[in-house]
Amino acid sequence: MTCWETIQAYGLRSLGIGERLLPSSDFTICQQVTLIGSGMIWNLYFGILALIFGFVLATAIAMARAARSPWLRKPAEWFIFVFRGSPLFIQFFLAYEALQLLPKAGFEIFGITVATSWTTKAWAGALFVMFLNTAAYSAEIFYGALRSIPRGDLEAADAYGITGWHKFRRIQWPTMLRLAWPAYTNEAIFLFHATTLVFFSGFPAFQQKGDALYYANYFADKTFNPFIPYPIVGTYFILLTLLVTLLFGVVNRYLNRHLPSNQRSRIRLRPQVIR
Amino acid sequence: MFASCADPSTLSGLNWTLCYLTTGKHLDFYWSFVTVMMLLVITAPAAMAFGFGGAVAARSHIAPLRWIGKAYTAMVRGVPDIVFFLFFVIALDQGIEWVNHQYQCPDWTEPVWKGLEFRVCPAAKVPLSTASAGWHQAYGFALAVFTFALVFGAFAANVLYGAMEAVPGAQLETAEAYGMSHRQVFRRVLVPQMWTYALPGLSNLWMILIKATPLLFLLGVQDIVYWARELGGAKTQAYAYPHPDWRLYYFLGLMVFYLVMTKLSEIVLGRLTARLSQGQATMAGDAMRKAAT
Numbered sequence: 001m002t003c004w005e006t007i008q009a010y011g012l013r014s015l016g017i018g019e020r021l022l023p024s025s026d027f028t029i030c031q032q033v034t035l036i037g038s039g040m041i042w043n044l045y046f047g048i049l050a051l052i053f054g055f056v057l058a059t060a061i062a063m064a065r066a067a068r069s070p071w072l073r074k075p076a077e078w079f080i081f082v083f084r085g086s087p088l089f090i091q092f093f094l095a096y097e098a099l100q101l102l103p104k105a106g107f108e109i110f111g112i113t114v115a116t117s118w119t120t121k122a123w124a125g126a127l128f129v130m131f132l133n134t135a136a137y138s139a140e141i142f143y144g145a146l147r148s149i150p151r152g153d154l155e156a157a158d159a160y161g162i163t164g165w166h167k168f169r170r171i172q173w174p175t176m177l178r179l180a181w182p183a184y185t186n187e188a189i190f191l192f193h194a195t196t197l198v199f200f201s202g203f204p205a206f207q208q209k210g211d212a213l214y215y216a217n218y219f220a221d222k223t224f225n226p227f228i229p230y231p232i233v234g235t236y237f238i239l240l241t242l243l244v245t246l247l248f249g250v251v252n253r254y255l256n257r258h259l260p261s262n263q264r265s266r267i268r269l270r271p272q273v274i275r
Numbered sequence: 276m277f278a279s280c281a282d283p284s285t286l287s288g289l290n291w292t293l294c295y296l297t298t299g300k301h302l303d304f305y306w307s308f309v310t311v312m313m314l315l316v317i318t319a320p321a322a323m324a325f326g327f328g329g330a331v332a333a334r335s336h337i338a339p340l341r342w343i344g345k346a347y348t349a350m351v352r353g354v355p356d357i358v359f360f361l362f363f364v365i366a367l368d369q370g371i372e373w374v375n376h377q378y379q380c381p382d383w384t385e386p387v388w389k390g391l392e393f394r395v396c397p398a399a400k401v402p403l404s405t406a407s408a409g410w411h412q413a414y415g416f417a418l419a420v421f422t423f424a425l426v427f428g429a430f431a432a433n434v435l436y437g438a439m440e441a442v443p444g445a446q447l448e449t450a451e452a453y454g455m456s457h458r459q460v461f462r463r464v465l466v467p468q469m470w471t472y473a474l475p476g477l478s479n480l481w482m483i484l485i486k487a488t489p490l491l492f493l494l495g496v497q498d499i500v501y502w503a504r505e506l507g508g509a510k511t512q513a514y515a516y517p518h519p520d521w522r523l524y525y526f527l528g529l530m531v532f533y534l535v536m537t538k539l540s541e542i543v544l545g546r547l548t549a550r551l552s553q554g555q556a557t558m559a560g561d562a563m564r565k566a567a568t
Contacts, residue, residue, distance in 0.1 A: 081534070081537075082530075082534065084537075085533065085534045085537035085538065086486070086530045086533040086534055086537070087485075087486040087487070087488070087489045087533055088486070089489040089490060089492075089500070090489055090500070090526060090529050090530055090533060091530075093500065093503075093504075093522075093526045094523065094526040094527065094530055097507075097520075097522045097523040097526055098523055100520075101523060192355075193354075193355035193356070193357075194355070196355045196357050196358065197357060200357070200493055213355070213357065213358060213361070216358070216361075217361060220361070220362075220365060224365075224369075224393040225393075226361070226362050226365040226366050226369075227366065230358055230361065230362035233354075233355075233358050234353075234354040234358055237353055237354050237355055237358070238353035238354060241352070241353040242353070
């Protein structure tokens with residue numbers, strides 16, 4: 001099989017398209033690169049969707065955490081504490097077991113049957129956990145940024161009679177994002193790293209449709225040679241990290257566009273990994 | 276464990292619960308918490324040592340040493356650390372066996388990597404295939420500890436390198452002006468002062484380390500996750516203590532364990548920060564001085 005044929009057969013294997021059986025002998029570098037690359041589709045899927053949904057929830061939770069009413073503040077604090085204080089690995093297991101307890105036949109609501117079996121699949125269940133997890137981490141970042149908005153900015157808004165929703169939308173939110181963005185970039189990078197945990201944590205890989213690390217682990221188990229598949233995953237992730245840094249850097253420049261160049265915040269990669 | 280637990284089928288209510296929670300396997304489960312604690316206790320100083328070495332190497336005047344240090348600190352940035360965990364455990368295992376193989380059986384003619392197999396001579400197996408299960412577990416645990424220390428050492432090196440850079444340059448210059456040698460400046464001025472700058476990063480690292488301990492499960496160690504899955508799974512009537520699927524409750528227990536660990540660490544680290552900020556030329560130190568006067 002030439003390399004091009006391998007790419008055609010396994011390029012979308014992680015989605016169940018193409019050759020059904022995984023290679024089982026005479027492993028070539030091309031097969032490993034292709035299959036592991038195909039697994040990256042899932043890492044991207046989990047990372048991107050969790051980031052998008054998590055961003056919205058995180059903003060809401062950060063606002064709730066900064067609220068004066070304890071009815072809003074306390075639940076937000078607890079949410080952040082629970083998701084930041086426990087390992088993501090355990091959260092995955094816990095969520096999987098909890099979702100399995102849902103009635104198999106589905107719920108009856110107003111005569112409509114709501115199916116539940118899809119929730120135990122990785123694409124839904126694991127995504128849900130990652131969504132909540134990243135929301136908690138990002139909320140903490142946003143909350144910190146919200147608290148460090150310069151007082152002068154808010155006073156100026158008050159002086160001009162900008163209040164309520166308008167003040168939040170035009171003053172608080174953009175400043176919060178600008179201050180939080182370097183830290184949020186790190187969060188995004190490590191969220192992508194955390195997606196590798198999904199298929200090692202209870203959620204089964206149905207029909208061997210797994211992520212990059214799942215396939216790398218498959219090859220390492222089969223060939224007893226860790227020196228090829230793991231560096232391949234590593235390379236893919238370094239490329240992904242560079243891409244994320246680049247994209248977030250563009251947004252960072254946009255958020256800082258009104259500032260003189262010596263006051264702009266730079267994005268620095270800080271190590272802060274497993275949750 | 277108790278005499279009254281001899282025949283579980285006759286038990287009920289609280290007695291049943293008590294006997295259930297003290298079966299041999301449950302005692303193993305409780306011991307696995309000790310395993311986790313042990314991992315933390317051994318790994319933390321080991322990672323600090325690796326990190327210190329890495330940070331010193333990265334600041335070295337000798338170029339090759341500096342490159343090694345920089346490469347080590349950069350290692351963990353772009354790649355998920357779980358990849359390192361999975362990689363190092365196999366790579367270390369094979370490396371040790373290969374070296375041992377060269378040493379034990381120099382006249383072994385077959386290649387070690389043959390097709391899809393990694394095969395060393397029987398005398399070079401680590402641990403020997405005749406060794407007891409306990410040895411195999413201990414070896415697995417030691418490999419896991421070393422891997423953790425290596426990966427977290429890279430994080431610690433990052434933090435310590437930053438902290439060393441953060442110590443005010445004037446302090447070092449003053450020390451040199453008083454005629455201290457490089458070594459003396461390092462030992463008496465740089466190292467004592469860097470901790471207050473390193474502490475936020477190190478406490479963050481400690482939290483991450485706590486939350487990384489369930490990954491022991493992936494490295495093949497019988498840790499709390501392993502036992503929670505094992506004990507929680509549904510048990511039929513064939514078992515002494517039949518019960519439905521209780522894994523959810525076991526994992527809830529683990530979750531509470533980790534939350535308590537996190538909270539306790541937060542409290543202790545908060546106190547430590549206050550202690551280390553005393554008399555330092557930082558914002559926290561200034562605040563403390565003002566509060567005292």
